[in-house]
Amino acid sequence: MSESAFYTQAEDKSAGLEALLTVKEVASLLRLDRTSAYNLITSGRLPHVRLSPKRIRVQRSALLEYIERCTRRGQEAESSADKAAV
Numbered sequence: 001m002s003e004s005a006f007y008t009q010a011e012d013k014s015a016g017l018e019a020l021l022t023v024k025e026v027a028s029l030l031r032l033d034r035t036s037a038y039n040l041i042t043s044g045r046l047p048h049v050r051l052s053p054k055r056i057r058v059q060r061s062a063l064l065e066y067i068e069r070c071t072r073r074g075q076e077a078e079s080s081a082d083k084a085a086v
Contacts, residue, residue, distance in 0.1 A: 020049060020057035029063065040066075 021029070026046070027037035038056075040046040047062040 019060045021060060021063060023056055023058070026058050027064060030067075 017080045018020050023034055023041065026032075026040075030037065032040075035047045037046075041048045041056060041058070046058060046066050050061065051057060
């Protein structure tokens with residue numbers, strides 16, 4: 001999915017406000033099922049905004065930070081494995 005998927009009509013109408021993604025959009029961008037996306041949210045690993053008891057949104061920046069954290073952890077794990085092999 002392209003970066004344009006991170007943009008919503010709401011963001012275009014209200015400049016300066018960050019786009020909020022639905023759980024379905026987050027799941028699609030991460031190539032997960034919705035249950036797995038909800039698990040990331042309810043476990044606290046992915047920060048979210050609860051608009052009502054049944055409406056959860058994720059800030060685009062929070063999703064990007066989550067991806068970056070996961071990427072760094074993966075690189076650190078690879079680095080540790082390389083050192084252990086020596």
